[in-house]
Amino acid sequence: MAKLNDILAIADPDGMASKAYTDPAIFEAEMERIFGRAWIFVGHESQVPNPGNFWRTWMGVDEVLLVRQKSGDLKVLRNACTHRGTRLCAEKSGSTNSFVCPYHSWGFDLDGALKAVPDMDGYPVDFDITDRKLHLSSAPRVESYRGFVFASRAETGPSLAAFLGQMTDAIDNLVDRAPDGEIKIDGGSLRVRYPGNWKLHHENANDIVHPGFVHDSSVTSAKSADGGVVPNDSLIDRGQTKGMMISNGLTPKDWNAIELTGTPEGHSFMGGFYKSGLLAHQQEDAVTRTYRKSLEAAHGKEKAATVLGMDRFNNLIWPTLNINAQFHQIRVVHPISVSETVIEGYCFRLGGAPDEIFHRAVRFLGTLVSPASMIFSDDLEIFGRVQRGLKNGGIERLNGQRGASTDMQGMGARHSTTSSELPLRVQAAAWHNWMGVEQ
Ligand code: FES
Ligand SMILES: [Fe+2]
Incomplete structure (x- = not known):
């Protein structure tokens, strides 16, 4: 196994050493020290x-x-x-x-x-x-x-509550969105495999600089498509897919306005960014109104408004879970080898909500995470290119400095004021903590 001092020199707050993505001995140490001990x-x-x-x-x-x-x-x-x-x-x-x-x-x-x-x-x-x-x-x-x-796998260590820290609010929010208080995984799963290191997924999920570049092709295609919008609220796309693709085409100023939060445990979350379309936060349609009424009947008006008012996109529980509470899904990261990773995506059915709410979640998952996705396939291609680039050598350390001088500290977490690489820095810190603690 890699020597401890070598391992600790890998994680720098401003960027991981490239061998953390390419060296099988480091991968082996990660399986033992992180996946063999963390929750x-x-x-x-x-x-x-x-x-x-x-x-x-x-x-x-x-x-x-x-x-x-x-x-x-x-x-x-x-x-x-x-x-x-x-x-x-x-x-x-x-x-x-x-x-x-x-x-x-x-x-x-x-x-x-x-x-x-x-x-x-x-x-x-x-x-x-x-x-x-x-x-x-x-x-x-x-x-x-x-x-x-x-x-x-560890007999001792932080409790699950300590490990999750404030990310319990993402789980609470997903569960509280069910009028009868029960959620269940339904409809199978989508699974994709990419030729890159497992860390690349979480490092990308809350990277809000890349969409304007990496997803430009689907933004352009969606803008030129008619979207198939039809005037009813039944089981039809109603422009959801088009709206999701167009949403990645925000201006840099709009992306900079989306807050990112990183926690001491290595977790992070980003604000929502759907400004228009069926899934936009303030969307009003017959299905949403019926659903909101059921939630108000269950929780009361005030709590229902708070639950539906949490506008967040990816909630990353490091090292492997990504919860999207607002759209009732999760993605799970499974490392296969130092340069291969599988991602699985699942949807939840909210007990007591109209069927169409579940269908929207399924369409969301298909649009974003399916092997045929016009969005995620861009990210997977990039992960493969990062892996190939790092394998070429010559890059000793990746750079994760964007926003480092402007991030703010508060309430036990760090917050961005720009499209910061803050999520990378908290993930690097968690990596260092888990890898550096002796058994
Ligand atoms: S019974 Fe399992 S290997 Fe023989
Ligand atoms: Fe992306």
Whole structure:
């Protein structure tokens, strides 16, 4: 593993060393020090509502199973058989009483305990299936915040509440948008893979300098398209897609006016920027009015106005979760190798809201994150080009200084006054903190 001093020299508030994106030894250290200890998002409770339900995901490069126990608790188990290491479960999700290995049929209980080994007579007399070494290893800490489940491989460390810091308000806002108080992931997921380092996704999501350049082609196309606007509020796009693409075409002055906030834990969020179109903040239409009425009936007028009044775009919970509460979605970052990453996108259905609100969320996800997206494909192309450029060598350190002298400190967070690279700096600081603390 890379030496600690080498690692600590990599993170500078004004820019990470390029080998943080290209060196497999640094990647390996990240998997151990960050993904092996920090709180990693592993799923939403609605994905495993009943005992026996499981959801296959990753903590870093390790595949794990989020499993609802008979008791109702949640466990996160490594997806590898303790006999000879075979990947235990190939299904993405499902319901079961046990996990049975496809190789020699060892069977594990929902809590990871080994409960059946065929032909036990062949084993020595001291072979003991109750030996904990033969159980599937489970994350020692699994906690849920209002349905968002996080796991940590470390026995000790900051609590989930301390880790999330003020970002609980993004989760609160998403859940509070459901008139009946329940949200659930629905409609499957979209998945894309890009040829670049995992850090590039979060570094880009709240980078508000790039849209005017990187997304120029879709802004131009959208401006010249008729948008297919039709005069009714039913299951039709009503210009949503066009409006989303055009929104990336703000002037530099408008982008500079959008506030960015970075937290000491490495998280960040940006203000909303949809000024027109179906998803604009003050949009009025029959579906929105019906939805607002249900929310007012549930929360009262004042609280409903506060909930709907939170106008934010990406809420980045470092290192892997991006919550877009306003449009009821999340994106999750899965590192594959130092130069490969998978992004998964999911939509939530808000309990008690009109179906069309969910359909708008699905269209949002398709427009922004699908493999065929005219927006995200630009970002993915750029991630690949960054990776190739850094691999060429000659760039010792990336530059993240924009806005450094004008960021303001307040209420435990830092705030931008321009389209700042503040999110990069708080992410670099969190990277340094996690990588620098000894086990
Ligand atoms: S490797 Fe799983 S039972 Fe043999
Ligand atoms: Fe982008």
